Amino acid sequence: MKKILTFSLVALMSSVVLATPITLQHVTTTYANSGICSAAIDVTLHDFLGEQDKLYLDLVAKDKAGKIQGTSIDELNSDDVQNISGQAFGKVFIESENMCAADRTWTVEVKRAVLITDGKRKDLLKAKEVSANDFQPMKFKVN
Incomplete structure (x- = not known):
């Protein structure tokens, strides 16, 4: 049975653990183009x-009824990240037509998180080395 990390699209529920190889954080959802909305997820690799x-990172966004509203299947390599201060x-x-409707009731499930380093494969979900940052941006008020 696969282990799946689930976190809210707007308010992530897991706490950050410094020993964790990766931390995920939803940072924004915006209209991209041609009727497509895009939820941006920051990925921090703690090395x-x-x-x-x-x-290898596979994500699925689900609405409150559990219906899949968007998916992401990604392969990140050194060209896709910035290596700064010991982290990447x-x-x-x-992305989907429905992502702009996301609210606090939606969740993102991490279906796969596999790290290949020095030719060795590590399933980060199985090793419980994936966490989510529950940062929430402040509201703006313009007078």
């Missing part, structure tokens, strides 16, 4: 991602 290393930072997107 550098070398030239031969890869992160990248971004993935969940």
Whole structure:
């Protein structure tokens, strides 16, 4: 049985653990183009991602009824991230016609998180090394 990490699209519910190899955070959802909306998910790898290393990350966005509203199947490599201060930072997107309707009742399920480093494969879900940051942006008021 596969383990799946689930977090709210707007208010992520897991806490950040510094020993965790990756942390996910929903940062924005915007209209992209041609009727498509895009939810941007920041990915922090708590180590550098070398030239031969890869992160396979599959995400599924579901509404409150559990209906799939968008998916993302990504392969991140060193060209897709910035290696800064001992960490790697990248971004993935969940895009669909319905993503702009996302609210606090929607969730993102991490279906796959596999890290290949130095030729070794590690299932981060099975190792419980995926976390979500529950950061919420402030509201703006313009007078």
